[in-house]
Every structure is written in structure tokens, then in C-alpha cells.
Amino acid sequence: MIPVDAKIWSESDVERDGVGIEPLLSQLNQACGGAEIVVIDASRRNPFERRFREYSHGLAPIDAPDNALVVTSELPDQIAYDSSGWNSVLVSELLKKLSAPGGSIDAIFNDALLDVARKSHGEQVPKVSSSLVEDVNLGAPATHNEN
Numbered sequence: 575m576i577p578v579d580a581k582i583w584s585e586s587d588v589e590r591d592g593v594g595i596e597p598l599l600s601q602l603n604q605a606c607g608g609a610e611i612v613v614i615d616a617s618r619r620n621p622f623e624r625r626f627r628e629y630s631h632g633l634a635p636i637d638a639p640d641n642a643l644v645v646t647s648e649l650p651d652q653i654a655y656d657s658s659g660w661n662s663v664l665v666s667e668l669l670k671k672l673s674a675p676g677g678s679i680d681a682i683f684n685d686a687l688l689d690v691a692r693k694s695h696g697e698q699v700p701k702v703s704s705s706l707v708e709d710v711n712l713g714a715p716a717t718h719n720e721n
Contacts, residue, residue, distance in 0.1 A: 575616065595636055603639040609710045610642040611679060615654070615662050638703040643710075645683055646701045654698050663690050664700055679710040 575598075576582060580591040595614065602610055616633065635650040647664045648654040659666060667686040674682075687700040 643704040
């Protein structure tokens with residue numbers, strides 16, 4: 575990942591100023607005690623490709639660390655569909671699904687990813703990598719009436 579204020583003129587600049595996703599996920603995994611949910615909405619064309627001898631577009635495959643769910647906006651080595659709205663197609667669909675009360679994280683993310691593929695007419699197919707070993711439910715906990 576490249577910070578927005580990085581000065582990238584050569585491939586060595588990427589190594590100096592860039593942040594690798596796997597080391598970041600590893601640090602997050604060590605710092606957190608429970609399940610981790612990570613959304614990486616970054617599968618875009620390399621804006622520096624004309625300056626580099628070798629270049630790729632999209633993201634490399636990313637494996638979820640222990641007890642984590644990692645969503646990327648596109649399959650490995652593919653470019654994400656550009657939205658005309660404020661948010662990307664992925665973020666827009668996730669926000670819709672996350673605003674509904676409760677639900678398992680697996681169902682929420684799978685539904686959102688299917689909607690992204692449909693809305694982009696198959697041009698964008700997000701990817702989920704999961705190593706969750708516990709159920710993760712979002713939303714308010716169920717309330718109990720005590721009689």
C-alpha cells in the first residue's frame with residue numbers, strides 16, 4: 575500500500591515508502607485478542623506503471639491470518655470496477671448490509687459480495703479469505719425480557 579503523500583518515482587521508492595499488507599495483517603493479528611475483520615478496497619490500476627520496468631495491476635493473493643476475515647475488492651491480479659459515487663461499489667454494498675440489524679459476518683459479507691458482482695455485471699468479483707474460528711455477529715445483542 576502506498577500513502578497518498580508518498581513521492582514515487584522508482585521501484586525502490588515503493589519499497590521505501592510502501593507498506594506491505596501481510597506485515598500489517600500480522601501486526602493486527604498480534605495486537606488483537608479476538609476475531610479480526612479487514613476490508614481492503616484497493617484493487618486499482620498501478621498509477622506508476624509507465625515508470626517501472628515491471629508492474630502489475632490489482633492485488634496479489636492475500637491469505638487471512640489466524641481468526642480473521644479479509645475481504646478484497648477484487649480477485650487477485652484484477653482491477654476493481656470504478657464507481658461514479660462517493661463510495662466504491664464494495665463499500666456501498668457493505669454499508670447497506672451492515673446497517674441491517676444483526677446477522678452473522680459470513681452472511682453479511684457474502685450477500686454484499688454477491689451484490690457487487692451483480693451491480694458491476696460481473697466486472698468486479700470481490701474475494702473473501704477467512705480463517706475465522708468463532709461466530710461473529712454484528713448489530714445489537716438480543717434483549718431478554720425478564721418476567
